[in-house]
Amino acid sequence: MFAAVDLGSNSFRLHIGRHEGDVIRVVKSARDPIRLAAGLDSQGNLTAAAIKSAVDSLARFKLILDEFPIDAVRVVATNTIRIAKNAGVLLPAAEAAIGYPIEVISGEEEGRLIYMGVSNSIAIPGERRLVLDIGGGSTEVILGRGHEIVKVESFSIGTVKHSSIFFPQGKITEAGFEAAILSARSLFEDAAPPYQPEHWRNAYGSSGTIRAISDALSKNSLGDGSITLQSLTTLKQYCVQCGQISQLELTGIKPERVAMVVGGLAILIGLLQEFNIDVLLPIEAGLRMGVMWDLYLRSTKRDRREQAVHNAATLFHADVTRANRVADMVKSLYAQLKPSSDTYTRHLHWSAMLHEIGMVVSHTGYHKHGAYMIENADMAGFTTREQRVMSKLILSQKGNLRKISDSFADLDFAKAVLALRLSVTFMHSRVELDYADFRLKMKNKIELEIRQDWVTLHPTVAFGLQKEIECWREVGVEFVVKANI
Numbered sequence: 001m002f003a004a005v006d007l008g009s010n011s012f013r014l015h016i017g018r019h020e021g022d023v024i025r026v027v028k029s030a031r032d033p034i035r036l037a038a039g040l041d042s043q044g045n046l047t048a049a050a051i052k053s054a055v056d057s058l059a060r061f062k063l064i065l066d067e068f069p070i071d072a073v074r075v076v077a078t079n080t081i082r083i084a085k086n087a088g089v090l091l092p093a094a095e096a097a098i099g100y101p102i103e104v105i106s107g108e109e110e111g112r113l114i115y116m117g118v119s120n121s122i123a124i125p126g127e128r129r130l131v132l133d134i135g136g137g138s139t140e141v142i143l144g145r146g147h148e149i150v151k152v153e154s155f156s157i158g159t160v161k162h163s164s165i166f167f168p169q170g171k172i173t174e175a176g177f178e179a180a181i182l183s184a185r186s187l188f189e190d191a192a193p194p195y196q197p198e199h200w201r202n203a204y205g206s207s208g209t210i211r212a213i214s215d216a217l218s219k220n221s222l223g224d225g226s227i228t229l230q231s232l233t234t235l236k237q238y239c240v241q242c243g244q245i246s247q248l249e250l251t252g253i254k255p256e257r258v259a260m261v262v263g264g265l266a267i268l269i270g271l272l273q274e275f276n277i278d279v280l281l282p283i284e285a286g287l288r289m290g291v292m293w294d295l296y297l298r299s300t301k302r303d304r305r306e307q308a309v310h311n312a313a314t315l316f317h318a319d320v321t322r323a324n325r326v327a328d329m330v331k332s333l334y335a336q337l338k339p340s341s342d343t344y345t346r347h348l349h350w351s352a353m354l355h356e357i358g359m360v361v362s363h364t365g366y367h368k369h370g371a372y373m374i375e376n377a378d379m380a381g382f383t384t385r386e387q388r389v390m391s392k393l394i395l396s397q398k399g400n401l402r403k404i405s406d407s408f409a410d411l412d413f414a415k416a417v418l419a420l421r422l423s424v425t426f427m428h429s430r431v432e433l434d435y436a437d438f439r440l441k442m443k444n445k446i447e448l449e450i451r452q453d454w455v456t457l458h459p460t461v462a463f464g465l466q467k468e469i470e471c472w473r474e475v476g477v478e479f480v481v482k483a484n485i
Helices: 048-065 079-083 087-098 107-119 159-166 174-191 208-219 229-242 255-275 287-299 304-315 320-336 345-353 366-376 384-396 402-407 411-428 459-474
Strands: 002-007 012-020 023-032 072-077 102-104 128-134 139-145 148-155 202-205 280-282 438-442 446-450 479-483
Touching (some): 002 287, 072 087, 079 102, 102 384, 128 255, 208 255, 208 280, 229 255, 304 345, 320 411, 384 411
Parallel strands (some): 002 072, 072 102
Antiparallel strands (some): 002 012, 012 023, 438 446
16 A cells, blocks of 8 residues: 655645556545645745644644555655745654655656656557646646656646736736736747647646646536637636636636636646647546555566666766676675665665766766766656765765765764775775675774785775775774784
């Protein structure tokens, strides 16, 4: 059983699902319409009231999660928390409230998860499809074929800000609507060519906004009830005639969601016009379903992150032979250090595979360039937090340790750094290791026991170990080498 929590700009949502055959069936869902994006002040900070509302909502979600025997939970935060300048104030309190780490995902990763949810819900193998998702703070556009993503983009346009800009005080006018549509079109027009109809067979709308617009059309007998430009224009005229969001009555749409529908309608019209979409099909799948499928795939060892690491290594021309040697060594050395958990095991492996990608920029400061590249790259399946951990590991592989010493309070992380640094040192010295020659421990100090004749056989390693002793001493860690095996 898997759970996905989506901290969106309009609403916080929870899905709990069970994998059954070829589907994941939702057994429990919850929605809290806290409209987090509306809680951003003029400086881009979440207000104290918005933060309290978010924390209270997650505390309620925790009560629901505690009722189920869940195998894995993933909490993802989208646009509003991505852009909030004081997100660092919210996140610790929010994580404490729900009891799980919160992953602030990129817009592109959001798009990939949305597509994963859609593609696993459509039983048409190999279908070429376009998927649109209009959220409270951003809009994702994904082109794919079957389960494969061809192109994904995230646009910084969403229902909350669009409504507040073009329909101030809830006033709906023809001029305001046209300006809202043109603003959306201007954002999409440069990106439009790859998303034209010749590249896909069917277009799907996955967001709650698009499904709400679909309900507004069908339940209020507007147009023919389908999502077409003609039907959307009819809905637009209906909104203009009403003149005020607070007075707009749409069967099937809750009053608190009307503003979202109006702002989303302008964006959706702009999308259909720029991408030349004749009919958009609403679908009950998206980000939360994608998150649950991602958790399921991880549980079956089909982790998207493996492919992302391979892609990055290929893109930046990493030497696979050298990377594999370091990865093999680091696995054995880290195991000898006996970490208290496997928190860093996979990230250490991936860091080893990517430790030299910075050489595409510089052969001297490659560890610094590689760290920057990994922290800022768009890597499918990885969270910002995970990439930051890998960035620190790659940065730590050589040079002084003062730059990351603040992380050494976590002994398992310090052990990961030690294993990677020694593995890189041995690889550069072209040493073929027999791990029976080593005993490595790290508690209050680092102890490395090696064969008596090993230093004589490998003089460059002896030089490297002396440098290691000095580097660890600078951060207050004693490193003792004993040649007595």
